[in-house]
Amino acid sequence: MNFPWKSVWLGVGSVGMALLHPVSLSAAQLPDESQLPPVAKVSLDFSRDIRPILENSCFNCHGTQRPKGKFRLTQREFALKGGVNGVDIIPGQSAKSPLILMVAGLLPDSEMPPPGKGEPLSDEQIALLRAWIDQGVDWDESAPTNELSLALTPVFGGIAVKGDDRKFREHQGQREGLLGGSAFDGFGRIGADTTVSLGGHAQLHDYLVTLSLDKNEVGFIRTGWEQYRKYYDDTGGYRSSPSTPVALSLDRDLFIDIGRAWVDFGLTLPEWPRMVLGYEYDYRRGNESVTAWGRTGAGIDERNIAPVSKSIDEAVHIVKFDLDAEVRGVNVEERFRGEFYQLDTHYTNSAARGGVSQNAREHNSYFEGANAIRLEKPLNDWWLVSGGYLYSKLDGEATFTDSVRYFNIVRVATVPDIAVER
Numbered sequence: 167m168n169f170p171w172k173s174v175w176l177g178v179g180s181v182g183m184a185l186l187h188p189v190s191l192s193a194a195q196l197p198d199e200s201q202l203p204p205v206a207k208v209s210l211d212f213s214r215d216i217r218p219i220l221e222n223s224c225f226n227c228h229g230t231q232r233p234k235g236k237f238r239l240t241q242r243e244f245a246l247k248g249g250v251n252g253v254d255i256i257p258g259q260s261a262k263s264p265l266i267l268m269v270a271g272l273l274p275d276s277e278m279p280p281p282g283k284g285e286p287l288s289d290e291q292i293a294l295l296r297a298w299i300d301q302g303v304d305w306d307e308s309a310p311t312n313e314l315s316l317a318l319t320p321v322f323g324g325i326a327v328k329g330d331d332r333k334f335r336e337h338q339g340q341r342e343g344l345l346g347g348s349a350f351d352g353f354g355r356i357g358a359d360t361t362v363s364l365g366g367h368a369q370l371h372d373y374l375v376t377l378s379l380d381k382n383e384v385g386f387i388r389t390g391w392e393q394y395r396k397y398y399d400d401t402g403g404y405r406s407s408p409s410t411p412v413a414l415s416l417d418r419d420l421f422i423d424i425g426r427a428w429v430d431f432g433l434t435l436p437e438w439p440r441m442v443l444g445y446e447y448d449y450r451r452g453n454e455s456v457t458a459w460g461r462t463g464a465g466i467d468e469r470n471i472a473p474v475s476k477s478i479d480e481a482v483h484i485v486k487f488d489l490d491a492e493v494r495g496v497n498v499e500e501r502f503r504g505e506f507y508q509l510d511t512h513y514t515n516s517a518a519r520g521g522v523s524q525n526a527r528e529h530n531s532y533f534e535g536a537n538a539i540r541l542e543k544p545l546n547d548w549w550l551v552s553g554g555y556l557y558s559k560l561d562g563e564a565t566f567t568d569s570v571r572y573f574n575i576v577r578v579a580t581v582p583d584i585a586v587e588r
Contacts, residue, residue, distance in 0.1 A: 199261040202270055205300055206293035212306040216298050219291050223269075223284050236436050240382075241359070242305035257303045260296035269295065275547060316352040321345075321369060332415070336399035336455070341419070345370050359383070371395035371423075386432040393425030398455040402462075403471030414462060416473050422452040439491030439498075446484040453477050460515050461522070476513035482506065497542040504535040507562075525569040532562025532586065560588040 210216065220239050227234040237249030248254050254265040268278035269287045279286070287295075298304070324344040327334045331342050347369030354362040359382035366374040376390035398420040404413035430444040453475040460472035482505055489500035508531045515524040540554035564584040570577045 201272060202261060202266065202296065203289040203293045204296075205260065206290070206297040208294070208297065210294070210298055210301060210304065212298070212304055215294050217306070219287070219295065223279055223287060223291075226284065227279065238382075242303060245305075246303065255299060255303060258300055260299035263299055266292065266296055266299065314352070314354040316364075317350065319349045321347050321349060321367070332399045332401050335397035339396040341397050341421075347372070366390075366392075371421075383434060383436050385434050387429070388432070389427075389429040391425070391427040393423055395421050395423050395452075397421045398453075398475075400455060400473055400475070402459045402473035403469070405469055405471060407467045407469075414472050416475065420453050420455050420475050422450050422454055422478055424450050439489050442486075442488040444484075444486045444488075446486070448482045448484070450478055450480040456513060458513075458515055474513060474515050476511055479510045481508050495543060499538075499540040499542075501538045502536070505533065507532050507534070523571045527567045528564070529566075530562070530564040532560060534558070534560045534562075558588075560586065562586040 208215075224239045228237050228239045233239075233249075235249035235251065237254060238244035245255055246253070246257070252264075254263065254268075256263045260266050264273070264276075265278070267273045268276050270292055271277045271286065277286070323346070325340060325342045327342045335341055347367060349367040350365065352362075352364035356362065361378075361380050363376075363378045363380075365376045368374075372394045374390070374392040376388075378386065378388045380386040400416040400418060400420045402414045426446060426448040428444065428446040430442055432443075433441045456474050456476045458474055459470045460474050461468060461470055462472040484506075485502075485504040487500070487502040489498070491498045509529070511526075511528045513526055515526075536556065536558035538554060538556045540552060542550055542552040544550045563586065565580075565582055566584070567578065567580045570579075
């Protein structure tokens with residue numbers, strides 16, 4: 167049977183006040199200039215006097231990542247362009263610039279920074295911003311726009327174990343011995359609005375590489391790969407006897423390589439919804455120990471203490487899509503995830519009851535998908551209404567085969583198709 171799961175919810179809650187840019191103000195709507203701090207009588211330096219104010223008080227909401235009201239203060243051309251509801255900075259006219267009126271708290275419900283988002287600007291800071299606007303909104307663009315930096319850090323170490331080193335591997339997932347490698351971190355700027363970052367490390371059986379390319383108001387690509395190794399104990403049980411004077415061992419490293427690779431493509435165009443399409447591949451491969459020990463010894467010394475390992479080959483492909491948009495004051499969130507999973511295992515074993523051997527194989531696969539939509543509408547500065555819909559579906563199958571040999575008799579137990587649906 168097929169049972170898709172669906173969920174619908176409706177909620178009412180509270181929300182912090184968001185910064186909304188006012189439309190162009192008429193002369194009658196402009197506050198009295200006497201209510202503003204006077205213009206600072208200084209010779210301004212943008213990097214010294216203005217940039218710290220913008221970075222500390224404005225970039226949290228109006229930086230490069232999804233600026234509120236699409237108003238960015240990171241470059242002069244974006245600052246003068248304004249936001250979705252008009253121009254916020256009027257060169258030469260600080261008293262008529264909405265930016266100054268907002269930081270001075272003279273526009274109700276449009277204070278900048280919003281309550282709870284930062285400390286209000288002091289009169290001295292507002293005076294500097296007024297002087298900056300009245301003097302033509304000078305911007306320090308002399309710094310080079312192309313740059314590249316890379317840091318490489320060598321790493322050396324080691325692990326020494328006194329006692330059962332194989333049990334140490336089982337508990338810690340690591341192997342004793344010398345370790346070494348390096349960590350790296352890089353950053354580059356291409357032009358005024360494109361950045362590249364690189365990071366990760368490379369050590370013995372432990373790797374990570376991440377790469378990101380971001381272009382303001384266009385989009386981004388973020389990708390990476392990581393893998394590490396987990397070790398297991400390759401010894402079995404122990405019983406002091408003439409046949410088994412020491413614990414039996416497979417005399418080889420048992421380990422699983424665990425890793426994932428991913429890539430995300432993002433679209434951040436100013437007038438478009440923010441969209442991210444991604445793909446991820448997760449995997450586990452190798453051999454791990456199992457406690458279904460095999461037969462060893464002879465006669466009265468025969469015991470199930472021989473070590474046994476199981477082969478693992480597991481993989482999952484993940485497709486994801488995210489969308490964030492604002493339509494007529496309604497925030498829209500769309501989230502989709504789809505997983506394609508496959509697992510194959512295999513192990514052989516021998517039991518203590520005579521000449522018995524076992525060969526077991528498993529196969530599991532499934533597809534699971536889920537989609538969620540959420541709508542949210544602020545009714546005022548402290549109430550909102552939200553609603554959403556969630557749909558998920560699981561469709562999987564599994565097979566199992568267990569072949570047992572008892573002396574010259576072979577018995578096979580098999581389940582060719584186990585279906586799972588939700």
